[in-house]
Amino acid sequence: MRCTNIIRGLVVCFLLFLSQEAFSQQITRFAVIDTARVYQVYFRNSSPVRNYENKKGDYQNEIDSLTSELERLHDQKLEYERNGDSDSASRIASEISQKTDYIREYTAAKNAELESLKASLENNDEFYESLYATIEKIAESGGYSVVMSLQQANAILWYSPSVDITDDVIKQLGL
Numbered sequence: 001m002r003c004t005n006i007i008r009g010l011v012v013c014f015l016l017f018l019s020q021e022a023f024s025q026q027i028t029r030f031a032v033i034d035t036a037r038v039y040q041v042y043f044r045n046s047s048p049v050r051n052y053e054n055k056k057g058d059y060q061n062e063i064d065s066l067t068s069e070l071e072r073l074h075d076q077k078l079e080y081e082r083n084g085d086s087d088s089a090s091r092i093a094s095e096i097s098q099k100t101d102y103i104r105e106y107t108a109a110k111n112a113e114l115e116s117l118k119a120s121l122e123n124n125d126e127f128y129e130s131l132y133a134t135i136e137k138i139a140e141s142g143g144y145s146v147v148m149s150l151q152q153a154n155a156i157l158w159y160s161p162s163v164d165i166t167d168d169v170i171k172q173l174g175l
Helices: 001-023 033-044 047-082 086-122 125-142 166-172
Strands: 030-031 146-149
Touching: 030 125, 030 166, 033 047, 033 125, 033 166, 047 086, 125 166
Parallel strands: 030 146
Antiparallel strands: none
């Protein structure tokens, strides 16, 4: 009887040990985020992006206007040539050359300015700090051990939509 009680006690201790070991192991939970979608929502709603898009449109309108003027001059030059007015055609050709150079320089300067604005938008440290803090908060509150970006998903072949925290991040960021 005493041996049975000892064996029973050992079995109970062993089972308690196994159950404690099982509960002490943490299950790793993964989450994924579509960072491209977060960026798209953020940048679509931000005033710096609207400013960039407005400048881009203004520059394009100005280039279109200058190009239209160039086409008008070219037509005028052809008309002078048809009428045999080589002096006027030559004067217009010189004007076309000057305007072409101006358009080329204007376009290069404005493209450089737009590229600079775009680079500053893409390197918005304040946004990225907010994004990573939000991801951390959602991951910790959701019990996720790892959050992976779908854009750097070389190894992600499939994922369940239940682990996609993209919408939560967008909501938390107030977008």
